[in-house]
Amino acid sequence: MTSTSTPPGLARFNDLEERAALAALHEACASTEWARRLLAARPYATPEDLYAASDAATAELTTADLEEAMAGHPPIGRPKPGDPASAREQRGMAGASDELKAEMLELNLAYQEKFGHVFLICATGRTGEQMRDAVKERIGNAPEREREIVRTELGKINRIRLARLVEEDA
Template sequence: MLLDDFNAAGRAEAAAALRPCLDIERWIEEIVGSRPFDSPEILLQTAGRAAEPFTDAEVEAALAHHPRIGERAAGNSAEARLSQSEQASLGAPDPAVAAAIAAGNRSYEEKFGQVFLIRAAGRSREEILAALNARLAHTPEEEQVVIGQQLREIAVLRLEGLIGA
């Protein structure tokens, strides 16, 4: 979808286009309500600002849509296809790294009660494992800040791909 198409779309169509990027209603409504955008850069800046900060409930809702890192997203929704593509870009896993990520996922979920979320695009599995291990040392409060940042990065990257920026 080009920026002109996004600007001209009806409210429901524009919201539906944004939902796979980040399924948080407040974020979607803020972006849709800010149209028209003069440039892709202004749209992306607006999207980043709209995602600052997320409430705990918004983070919880967004995490419900994300698979564990290293696992294939279920289904054939637009969001699942994006997640599958992002994780596929990691390449074939080294069995030892895959096992370490799986163990780290379990430890993370035990400590924080939610899935480990990280922007996979542009990272190797080894980088993800290192970040996972480092984040296990966070307090829950510190980790919520990092999760918010990761959600913003994922949303803006997906939106960038959506509008072909």
């Protein structure tokens, strides 16, 4: 049992049966290795401990682990049907003009053609125009540079999703 000073949402996460905890982590990030590392470090005393463990696990992901994580993210402007997390995170594209949506589709395809994976950005709080400008800027990156940017963006997304996980009411 976890300490009474542990926030209730985090205590719930710490106390989850392993399979349920793994499923909850997989909702946050599709990397099996990332989830395995976070699961192995339970229980967490504070949300900050969980976020630090996430950052450390994200920093250690191999190229294959990063690809697995990215495969769980839909392209910007096309959130997965029935996935409230991607819809909420991509809210900046919801009211975008048809022209901007078409431009993002073209940019997503060009990016995917160059790098072999979806354009990954922490979309929370960004407008459609900001996301478009980011993909335009990043498409010129060398693959090694882009992989490190993707890792950073994935870390931000993972933190937001973990915060939602441990702050949710029962």
